[in-house]
Amino acid sequence: MNKIYNPEPSEWLEILKRPTKTVEDIEETVNQIFSEVIKNGDAAIEKYTELFDGFKPEETRVTAMETDDARNKLSQELKDAIFLAKTNIEKFHAAQKTEVVRLETTAGVECWQEKRPIQKVGLYIPGGTAPLFSTILMLAVPAALAGCKEVVLCTPPDTKGNVHPAILYTADLCGITRIHKVGGIQAIAGMTFGTETIPKVYKIFGPGNQFVTVAKQLATRHNVAIDMPAGPSELLVVADEAANAAFVASDLLSQAEHGADSQVILVSTSKDLINNVEKEVENQLKELPRKEIAGKAIENSKLIYVENKETALELINEYGPEHFIICTVNNDFYAENVQNAGSVFIGNYTPESAGDYASGTNHTLPTNGYAKQYSGVNLDSFMKSMTFQKISESGIKAIGPAIEVMADAEGLQAHKNAVSLRLKKLS
Template identity: 75%
Template sequence: MNKIYNPKPTDWNQLLKRPTQTVADIEGTVADVFDAISTKGDQAVAAYTEKFDGVALDTILVSEKEIEAAVHLVSDELKDAIQLAKGNISRFHEAQKTTKVQVETMNGVDCWQEKRPIQKVGLYIPGGTAPLFSTILMLVLPAKIAGCKEIVLCSPPNAAGEIHPAILYTANLCGVTKICKVGGIQAIAGMTFGTESIPQVYKIFGPGNQFVTVAKQLATKYGVAIDMPAGPSELLIVADDSANAAYVASDLLSQAEHGKDSQVILVATSKKLIDAVELEVEKQLAVLPRVEIATEAIKNSKLIYVENDKIALNLIDEYGPEHFIVCVHDEDFYVSNVANAGSVFIGNYTPESAGDYASGTNHTLPTNGYAKNYSGVNLDTFMKNMTFQKISKQGIQAIGNAIELMAEAEGLQAHKNAVTLRLNEA
């Protein structure tokens, strides 16, 4: 593992660089797929599914029969775990509901704001090296609570042309309206333009590899919103001598096993802890089933020693981690002052895995430094704020002259006239 001691602030930018590829070649591939699907629909989707996923499908849509079969393939123990997580996630997102905001800004001028659900949403659920059925809980449950009418789910099929049964079970349990066997760029393009089988949506959600990330960004050029430009998973832990080295190592590895391009970082004020964590990582890594993936990710990891909490916090805010674990004596210092993080996990008994699955918070979070300007998925992500106003005769008399003066100053005579006509009759 890469150990760095007291790096200079001028070197932080290079030190904290994400292990991502350049996207020049990716952008060309994504654009080609979008062009084909926009004109050829399902035919192009099927061709790219055969090319990228190695399977020829008779139909894109998942049938009721396939869903029924999946229900029987999921163990009762896993169903119970999914139900527990569903309850916690639902409770946390239900609590995010807000009432309308209403203000009489002056006599006779009534303004208010109400929320409305996004009617059609598309969810992308990775299913490659890990079938992320937990992401369905994180996306479908707030969508249902928000009141979204149409919830379309796309997930890549395996070599047999099937979607993992846990994905189908969870999607059905949570209320997905349509499930499509399609992954990668073609899934995002399908939901962007709509095809014979895949409905067009207004906003696309969900994590994915760099191809999916670039595809989501391209979708915005066609009037489709996205949750965030989420890419490979990442974790930063800040720790001191109060931390348990085995726990810290296990958390680093929990993110490293996501993918070879994942990044994990430990920032510590203890050299002794850094050495202990390094040994624990080697020990735990050796017995992981996904050892090859985690090993590659660990090559991009950093163990960084700094002298105090203030320096550590500045470095962390410069990085803006997707997941941020705090295992230090002075938890309050970080909790109260951190500015840039997707989701924060506090104390030795709060593994990042809890947020990934069942504590209740959402695990769809900004990566690649976007925690500096994006929030993770929440109830409001599936909603729009709409403003309303109603002005009485008394109100237009009170505000009208100010509107006339401002409109005239901007040279917009029709704006002024729209008020003047009313004032003359009020």
């Protein structure tokens, strides 16, 4: 890992740069695949599935028999763990439901806001180097609570055309019946434009690699919404002498093993802790099955020393981490003052992996600094707010003259007339 001591604020932008490609680097590839899917539908999907995944599907949709087989391939221990996680995620997201907001702003002028589910949503579930069946819980559970009418799930197959049984089992547990063995850019294209077999959706959710992230961003040009730009995983830990170096190292590695383009950062006011964490990372990395992947991510990662907590906080808010762990003498200082983070984990016994799986919070979070302006996925992500108003005769009399004056000042005579005609009728 790269050690950096007391960097100047002018250096932060370069130091905190993510090891990811830009939209421009990938845009040409995405647009080519998008164009072919628009033109050739399923044929284009099959072409790129064979090219990128090494499997040419005759049928991309998962059958009921495949789902039944998957159920029998999982241990009861794993099924119980998935059920526990699902229960906690349901509890936390159900608690996010809000009542109708209703108010009489002026006598006779009634306004209210209600939420409606997004009717058609698409879920992208990574399944390449790691089958992220936990992401299904994070997306399908709130989709069900919101009342989304149609849920489409796309996930890449292996070279034999199989989907990991844990993905199929979890999808079935969450009530998802339409699953397609399609990954990458072509999956985003299928859900964006629709094909003979893959339905077009209104909003696409789910993390992915850099290609999926850019494909989602470009999909927004085609009348499709996305949850957020959620690309390669990242973690920032702030820790000092109150932290356990082994714990901190394990958290850094837990994110580094996601992919070679992941990034992990430790910010600390303790040089001793930085040195101890570095040693722990080296030792723990040797024992990991995914050490080659994690090792490449560690090469892009940083150990940053700063002299005080105020500087640390400023640097953290500048970075805007997807995941933010706090293990310090004064945890409250960071928890109360952090402005930019996707999800926050407080204390030595709150590993980031708890949020990834079973604590109840959502692990689909903004990356690449987008935590400065985006929220992580929540119940409202699957809903839209609609406003209503109902105005009585007395109500239009009360606010009508103000509307006339404002419309006249903007030069919009038809707007004014829509009120004037009503007021004249009532006079």
